[in-house]
Amino acid sequence: MAALPTYRFCADTVTLVGxxxxxxxxxxxxxxxAGWLGFAVSAAIVLICASAAIVDGxxxxxAIHSMMVVVGLxxxxxxxxxxxxxxTWLVFANALGLGALALVDLIAHEVTTERVVHELDVKIGEREMREPPRQREPA
Structure with missing residues:
Protein backbone atom coordinates (compact mmCIF):
# COMPACT_ATOMS: atom_id res chain seq x y z
CA MET A 1 0.00 0.00 0.00
CA ALA A 2 1.44 3.36 -1.02
CA ALA A 3 1.70 6.15 1.51
CA LEU A 4 -0.45 9.20 0.91
CA PRO A 5 1.35 12.54 0.54
CA THR A 6 1.22 14.81 3.55
CA TYR A 7 -0.78 18.02 3.61
CA ARG A 8 2.52 19.91 3.89
CA PHE A 9 3.77 18.38 0.65
CA CYS A 10 0.49 19.11 -1.14
CA ALA A 11 0.36 22.71 0.11
CA ASP A 12 3.96 23.35 -0.96
CA THR A 13 3.41 21.80 -4.38
CA VAL A 14 0.26 23.86 -5.00
CA THR A 15 2.07 27.00 -3.85
CA LEU A 16 5.01 26.28 -6.15
CA VAL A 17 2.72 25.70 -9.14
CA GLY A 18 0.72 28.85 -8.33
CA ALA A 34 -1.58 40.22 -13.92
CA GLY A 35 -2.83 42.17 -10.91
CA TRP A 36 -6.17 40.39 -10.75
CA LEU A 37 -4.57 37.00 -11.32
CA GLY A 38 -2.03 37.87 -8.63
CA PHE A 39 -4.87 38.76 -6.28
CA ALA A 40 -6.78 35.52 -6.92
CA VAL A 41 -3.84 33.14 -6.79
CA SER A 42 -2.27 34.87 -3.78
CA ALA A 43 -5.56 34.75 -1.87
CA ALA A 44 -5.80 31.01 -2.54
CA ILE A 45 -2.18 30.51 -1.48
CA VAL A 46 -2.84 32.44 1.74
CA LEU A 47 -5.74 30.14 2.62
CA ILE A 48 -3.82 26.97 1.76
CA CYS A 49 -0.66 27.99 3.65
CA ALA A 50 -2.61 29.26 6.67
CA SER A 51 -4.37 25.92 6.96
CA ALA A 52 -1.04 24.10 6.49
CA ALA A 53 0.51 26.18 9.28
CA ILE A 54 -2.36 25.22 11.57
CA VAL A 55 -2.39 21.51 10.67
CA ASP A 56 1.34 20.79 10.62
CA GLY A 57 2.99 19.94 13.91
CA ALA A 63 7.42 29.04 10.38
CA ILE A 64 7.84 28.68 6.61
CA HIS A 65 4.09 28.45 6.01
CA SER A 66 3.60 31.54 8.18
CA MET A 67 6.17 33.38 6.04
CA MET A 68 4.27 32.26 2.93
CA VAL A 69 1.07 33.67 4.44
CA VAL A 70 2.78 37.02 5.07
CA VAL A 71 4.19 37.17 1.51
CA GLY A 72 0.79 36.12 0.14
CA LEU A 73 -1.01 38.81 2.13
CA THR A 88 3.68 43.89 -12.88
CA TRP A 89 7.02 43.77 -11.11
CA LEU A 90 5.46 43.33 -7.67
CA VAL A 91 3.40 40.36 -8.85
CA PHE A 92 6.55 38.92 -10.44
CA ALA A 93 8.72 39.47 -7.34
CA ASN A 94 6.09 38.20 -4.91
CA ALA A 95 5.62 35.08 -7.03
CA LEU A 96 9.37 34.47 -6.99
CA GLY A 97 9.37 34.85 -3.20
CA LEU A 98 6.46 32.45 -2.75
CA GLY A 99 8.07 29.96 -5.10
CA ALA A 100 11.40 30.14 -3.28
CA LEU A 101 9.76 29.56 0.11
CA ALA A 102 7.73 26.64 -1.25
CA LEU A 103 10.84 25.12 -2.81
CA VAL A 104 12.80 25.47 0.44
CA ASP A 105 10.02 23.75 2.38
CA LEU A 106 9.71 20.99 -0.23
CA ILE A 107 13.45 20.35 0.02
CA ALA A 108 13.28 20.32 3.83
CA HIS A 109 10.34 17.90 3.69
CA GLU A 110 12.09 15.53 1.30
CA VAL A 111 15.38 15.61 3.21
CA THR A 112 13.65 14.61 6.46
CA THR A 113 11.65 11.91 4.67
CA GLU A 114 14.76 10.54 2.96
CA ARG A 115 16.60 10.51 6.27
CA VAL A 116 13.87 8.47 7.94
CA VAL A 117 13.77 5.96 5.09
CA HIS A 118 17.57 5.66 5.13
CA GLU A 119 17.65 5.13 8.89
CA LEU A 120 14.96 2.47 8.66
CA ASP A 121 16.85 0.72 5.89
CA VAL A 122 20.15 0.78 7.80
CA LYS A 123 18.61 -0.37 11.08
CA ILE A 124 16.76 -3.25 9.44
CA GLY A 125 19.91 -4.24 7.54
CA GLU A 126 22.00 -4.22 10.73
CA ARG A 127 19.46 -6.36 12.55
CA GLU A 128 19.43 -8.88 9.70
CA MET A 129 23.23 -9.07 9.83
CA ARG A 130 23.25 -9.77 13.60
CA GLU A 131 20.63 -12.51 13.50
CA PRO A 132 21.88 -15.92 12.38
CA PRO A 133 20.08 -17.36 9.40
CA ARG A 134 17.18 -19.61 10.27
CA GLN A 135 17.38 -23.23 9.30
CA ARG A 136 14.41 -24.78 7.59
CA GLU A 137 13.01 -27.86 9.18
CA PRO A 138 12.73 -30.84 6.87
CA ALA A 139 9.19 -31.54 5.79
Whole structure:
Protein backbone atom coordinates (compact mmCIF):
# COMPACT_ATOMS: atom_id res chain seq x y z
CA MET A 1 0.00 0.00 0.00
CA ALA A 2 1.44 3.36 -1.02
CA ALA A 3 1.70 6.15 1.51
CA LEU A 4 -0.45 9.20 0.91
CA PRO A 5 1.35 12.54 0.54
CA THR A 6 1.22 14.81 3.55
CA TYR A 7 -0.78 18.02 3.61
CA ARG A 8 2.52 19.91 3.89
CA PHE A 9 3.77 18.38 0.65
CA CYS A 10 0.49 19.11 -1.14
CA ALA A 11 0.36 22.71 0.11
CA ASP A 12 3.96 23.35 -0.96
CA THR A 13 3.41 21.80 -4.38
CA VAL A 14 0.26 23.86 -5.00
CA THR A 15 2.07 27.00 -3.85
CA LEU A 16 5.01 26.28 -6.15
CA VAL A 17 2.72 25.70 -9.14
CA GLY A 18 0.72 28.85 -8.33
CA UNK A 19 3.90 30.89 -8.01
CA UNK A 20 5.23 29.58 -11.32
CA UNK A 21 1.90 30.49 -12.94
CA UNK A 22 2.15 34.03 -11.54
CA UNK A 23 5.75 34.43 -12.74
CA UNK A 24 4.63 33.63 -16.28
CA UNK A 25 1.43 35.69 -16.19
CA UNK A 26 3.18 38.74 -14.75
CA UNK A 27 5.36 38.94 -17.84
CA UNK A 28 2.85 37.66 -20.42
CA UNK A 29 -0.26 39.73 -19.69
CA UNK A 30 -1.06 43.37 -19.07
CA UNK A 31 -0.63 44.86 -15.61
CA UNK A 32 -4.38 44.82 -14.94
CA UNK A 33 -4.76 41.12 -15.80
CA ALA A 34 -1.58 40.22 -13.92
CA GLY A 35 -2.83 42.17 -10.91
CA TRP A 36 -6.17 40.39 -10.75
CA LEU A 37 -4.57 37.00 -11.32
CA GLY A 38 -2.03 37.87 -8.63
CA PHE A 39 -4.87 38.76 -6.28
CA ALA A 40 -6.78 35.52 -6.92
CA VAL A 41 -3.84 33.14 -6.79
CA SER A 42 -2.27 34.87 -3.78
CA ALA A 43 -5.56 34.75 -1.87
CA ALA A 44 -5.80 31.01 -2.54
CA ILE A 45 -2.18 30.51 -1.48
CA VAL A 46 -2.84 32.44 1.74
CA LEU A 47 -5.74 30.14 2.62
CA ILE A 48 -3.82 26.97 1.76
CA CYS A 49 -0.66 27.99 3.65
CA ALA A 50 -2.61 29.26 6.67
CA SER A 51 -4.37 25.92 6.96
CA ALA A 52 -1.04 24.10 6.49
CA ALA A 53 0.51 26.18 9.28
CA ILE A 54 -2.36 25.22 11.57
CA VAL A 55 -2.39 21.51 10.67
CA ASP A 56 1.34 20.79 10.62
CA GLY A 57 2.99 19.94 13.91
CA UNK A 58 6.63 20.78 13.21
CA UNK A 59 7.95 24.18 14.17
CA UNK A 60 10.00 24.70 11.00
CA UNK A 61 7.09 23.95 8.67
CA UNK A 62 4.83 26.28 10.65
CA ALA A 63 7.42 29.04 10.38
CA ILE A 64 7.84 28.68 6.61
CA HIS A 65 4.09 28.45 6.01
CA SER A 66 3.60 31.54 8.18
CA MET A 67 6.17 33.38 6.04
CA MET A 68 4.27 32.26 2.93
CA VAL A 69 1.07 33.67 4.44
CA VAL A 70 2.78 37.02 5.07
CA VAL A 71 4.19 37.17 1.51
CA GLY A 72 0.79 36.12 0.14
CA LEU A 73 -1.01 38.81 2.13
CA UNK A 74 1.45 41.39 0.86
CA UNK A 75 0.75 40.14 -2.68
CA UNK A 76 -3.00 40.60 -2.14
CA UNK A 77 -2.49 44.13 -0.79
CA UNK A 78 -0.08 45.02 -3.60
CA UNK A 79 -2.48 43.70 -6.24
CA UNK A 80 -5.24 45.96 -4.93
CA UNK A 81 -3.07 49.03 -4.29
CA UNK A 82 -0.58 49.41 -7.15
CA UNK A 83 -1.02 49.67 -10.91
CA UNK A 84 1.06 49.87 -14.07
CA UNK A 85 4.58 48.53 -14.30
CA UNK A 86 4.96 48.63 -10.50
CA UNK A 87 2.14 46.12 -10.23
CA THR A 88 3.68 43.89 -12.88
CA TRP A 89 7.02 43.77 -11.11
CA LEU A 90 5.46 43.33 -7.67
CA VAL A 91 3.40 40.36 -8.85
CA PHE A 92 6.55 38.92 -10.44
CA ALA A 93 8.72 39.47 -7.34
CA ASN A 94 6.09 38.20 -4.91
CA ALA A 95 5.62 35.08 -7.03
CA LEU A 96 9.37 34.47 -6.99
CA GLY A 97 9.37 34.85 -3.20
CA LEU A 98 6.46 32.45 -2.75
CA GLY A 99 8.07 29.96 -5.10
CA ALA A 100 11.40 30.14 -3.28
CA LEU A 101 9.76 29.56 0.11
CA ALA A 102 7.73 26.64 -1.25
CA LEU A 103 10.84 25.12 -2.81
CA VAL A 104 12.80 25.47 0.44
CA ASP A 105 10.02 23.75 2.38
CA LEU A 106 9.71 20.99 -0.23
CA ILE A 107 13.45 20.35 0.02
CA ALA A 108 13.28 20.32 3.83
CA HIS A 109 10.34 17.90 3.69
CA GLU A 110 12.09 15.53 1.30
CA VAL A 111 15.38 15.61 3.21
CA THR A 112 13.65 14.61 6.46
CA THR A 113 11.65 11.91 4.67
CA GLU A 114 14.76 10.54 2.96
CA ARG A 115 16.60 10.51 6.27
CA VAL A 116 13.87 8.47 7.94
CA VAL A 117 13.77 5.96 5.09
CA HIS A 118 17.57 5.66 5.13
CA GLU A 119 17.65 5.13 8.89
CA LEU A 120 14.96 2.47 8.66
CA ASP A 121 16.85 0.72 5.89
CA VAL A 122 20.15 0.78 7.80
CA LYS A 123 18.61 -0.37 11.08
CA ILE A 124 16.76 -3.25 9.44
CA GLY A 125 19.91 -4.24 7.54
CA GLU A 126 22.00 -4.22 10.73
CA ARG A 127 19.46 -6.36 12.55
CA GLU A 128 19.43 -8.88 9.70
CA MET A 129 23.23 -9.07 9.83
CA ARG A 130 23.25 -9.77 13.60
CA GLU A 131 20.63 -12.51 13.50
CA PRO A 132 21.88 -15.92 12.38
CA PRO A 133 20.08 -17.36 9.40
CA ARG A 134 17.18 -19.61 10.27
CA GLN A 135 17.38 -23.23 9.30
CA ARG A 136 14.41 -24.78 7.59
CA GLU A 137 13.01 -27.86 9.18
CA PRO A 138 12.73 -30.84 6.87
CA ALA A 139 9.19 -31.54 5.79
Missing amino acids: AAFLVVTAMAFSATV TRGAR WSVIAALTFNGSAL
